[in-house]
Amino acid sequence: MKKKITTILIGLCSLFYPLTGTAQSTSFKTFMNPVIPGDHSDCTLTKVGDHFYTTGSSFNPTPVIYHSTDLIHWEAIAQPVSAAWSSYGDAPSGGCWGGQIVYYNNKYWDFFSRANAMHFVVADKPEGPWSMPVKVNNPSQLPFGLGYDNSVFIDNDGKWYLVVKNGQANNAIVELDTFGQPTGVVYNLAWLNPDNENHPYSWAEGPVMWKHNGYYYYSFAHDVSGGQKVMRSKTLTADKSAWTTPVDMFNENDPNKSTAIFGRPNHSSAAVELSDGTCWVVHPVWARANNNEWYGQGRQGLLNQVRYDSENNVVADYPVNMVKKAPLLPSGGIPFMVPKSDFFTTEKLNPEWSFWGYTKTSLVSLSDRPDWLRLTPKSLTKANTVIKTDAEHNYSLITRLDFKPDSTSDEAGIRIMNGLENLFAKIYSTINSKGEKIICFSFDQVHYEIENNIGNIVWLKLERNNHELTGFFSQDGVKWMPVGNKINVETLDRFTSNYNGWCGNRQGLYVQGTKYADFDLYIYRDAYSPILAECPANQYGTMKTVLSNGGALLDDIHNNDWALYAGVEFGNKNYNKKSGNISISASCATKGGKVEVWLDSIGTGKKIAICNIKNTGNLSNVKTFTAKTIPTTGRHDVYLKFVGENGDKLFALKDFVFTCK
Missing domain, CATH: 2.60.120.200 (Jelly Rolls)
Incomplete structure (x- = not known):
């Protein structure tokens, strides 16, 4: 019997979608990272009721706020900072640094830094419209400005704070008033990473805070090359003796760490706790495997669970290439976060742009x-x-x-x-x-x-x-x-x-x-251009195999394994097409099996085709197998579910493509 915790060799994997009643779709019970493919730098995480929001540094591109109900499926809902803001600038590495959306005093707030100065915008709902930016004043009680890559912490008593970083030596916690400006109460943590100790934590940047079991947790990145530290205190104070010595936030002892595609995690969000007691963070990591082959895609958005021991020590799962159990939450019908088709029929440009x-x-x-x-x-x-x-x-x-x-x-x-x-x-x-x-x-x-x-x-x-x-x-x-x-x-x-x-x-x-x-x-x-099977957005049980001729296949396929290909456009009145068939290029050295084609989720979605895959002699001998589909239009996440006899490796897939009716 093949183990269902499997290492994947693809540099991009992640998943999921809806619940029917209280039952979670098979395709949503597990996930692989990243959950937000593509750049999601310095990301933060906020829970408001049953909803989750994340944003972060965007730099020259205008920032995006993402929304989720299950921490796996994310949708772009807003551009909080207008590209028409006269102070935005237009240069590489410029734009917005850091960013966090919170709900406070019956308003949604988004804090960010521009040109090393903190600003905020406000809205009545997270989708906006958002106000033009307001500058946050530097408190005179601090010998340095408010800086960049900051976050927001709201305490149980309703007080809220800006968690501040400015330069290597300067960390602080700044209380805010109801107008988003400093009250004058500050906690100067200049002892954390001082000049006179040669900056023991490099930059100690991107600080975040949260509270758990009566403790304040303060976590920060070593620097952008990797490393995340965390310390805790029973009281909110600037007194160094009240805080524990910073330790690694992520499980650096994970035995699979050395093979992780997304290694050296840093710039983690604060941890959020669900009703079932589990806690989670999102964090950005470059795909560093294969000699940084896909580094240019940026720091992608990963999700990992956070765990506490009996002494309130905290550790986050390392982002290893493993299938992981998903949070037990409804997806709300949100598709997987890849770029979506747009036919420009709305009054406003979709915030994904x-x-x-x-x-x-x-x-x-x-x-x-x-x-x-x-x-x-x-x-x-x-x-x-x-x-x-x-x-x-x-x-x-x-x-x-x-x-x-x-x-x-x-x-x-x-x-x-x-x-x-x-x-x-x-x-x-x-x-x-x-x-x-x-x-x-x-x-x-x-x-x-x-x-x-x-x-x-x-x-x-x-x-x-x-x-x-x-x-x-x-x-x-x-x-x-x-x-x-x-x-x-x-x-x-x-x-x-x-x-x-x-x-x-x-x-x-x-x-x-x-x-x-x-x-x-x-x-x-x-849908009508070939889709490489080796490049799923998420998967369960499969892996990539590279053949001697340099070609690649989705391999190690067994009964009940599956793979997701997100954001497939089949057509509509503006793109006058409708699917009638699917052709799958596959190789098979056994008796074969079936590929079930599901839209949007397995079991709770719509099954549109079943394609039989038969023996082709060996793995290198690829043939094309065809099946009719239920006529299909619209944009969908396409799941391929693999069915056959238990224990047998069924077949390997090269690619698939739909043809018009």
Whole structure:
């Protein structure tokens, strides 16, 4: 019998979705990290009633507030800081540092730092609208300013505090009044990481606080390279003798630590406690495995349980590559957090979209042309880009563009860019020096172009298969023509200097030059483009196998194992498609089994197909197996559940794709 606690070799895994009655779907009882793929730097965690909220540092992209009811499924609900705020700035590593949303005095507050000065915004509900930022005054009782990467702690007596960090030597706890300003009561913790002791905890940054069993817990990161410490006290005080000596927050003795994809955790949130007594943190970690191969995706959002012993010592689970038991909470119907399709039919831009730096409201419109997004360049030299996190290793981005370029500097299309804003992989419409319309596909020093004989309105597609991108264009979104050859973008995905501008890579739509561009839709994962089986958003029991020819398969598949592929777009009235079949490329050295195709969850969702996989001779001999699907439209999380005889390894999967009815 195969163990169901299994190590996975994929650099991106996490999961889940709804409850029916009191029964949790099989696909929601366990999870693998990350729960928020893509950049989620310096994240905090807040519980308000039965709801959870997280946000954090965004840097030049505008920040996002995420909401969850089960700590596994997260949805973007708000952009608390307006990109049109005149003080936002527009430079790599700038923007918003830190961030925490809390509920206090019948208002929602979001605190953050901009240019080393603390600010807050307020709203009546977490979705907003949010006020313009208000600066928090530096209290005269402290010999240093309020700094950055701070958090908020609300005590049982209703008093609330800003947990402060400014420079290596300066830590403090600052009481706030009902208006979000310092009361004058401060607790100076300058003894924690002093200059005269050569900063024993490096930067002692990103401090957070919580309370448990009568103790105050104060936790901080060693520095961004890794390490998290925690200390506790019975009283809230600046007296060093009242606090225990800081110790490791995460279980550094975990035997699987050395193989962890997400190693050296730091910048953890405060712990939140559920009604069943379990406690949890979210924290950001770079994927450091395979020589930092996917470092460019940024610090991804992980969830781990926190445990206390009989003496109130606290330790958090290390983020090892294991299937873990999920919190016993309802998902609320929230899908897994990957970028979602958008057809721009709403009055306001979905909060999942961020802006790249300061962006005037006049440069973005959903009303100038109904059901289209209009983007106008910021200047002759500055592009206007709306972005989502570049979170996964496999997807197919599609847009329909209406653009009439006047010069070779006019561009509009899809692009993926790094946080330093000096590497761009893009498929776009422009004209050449002869004034001829062309479609270009480029990255760094590689450039392909092809004549655009379609016109101003054209479909563009950018497919990612790990580090390889392929660009296409089309007249109708059905028949696609490649633009040049595949381009390897590993230099974009790997670690770069200066911590990639502190944030991860982003993907999205852009326009630059002199002319505005209209975008009709944005599809993240097209059902009718091949989906790599080796790249699930989450899984149970499976693992990746690399063949001798370099190809990769989803392997080690046994009865009742499953894999999740999130955010699959099947079509609607704006993307006129409907699935009729599924084709699965698989290999099998045994008698085989079945693949059940479920939408949104296993058991409580909708089963749309069953595909039989038969013997192909050996693992390297991949064949295609096809089954009819129930006609399907809309965007769904697709679960593949594997069924066969217990004990047997059933088959391995290369990829799958849906075809239209």
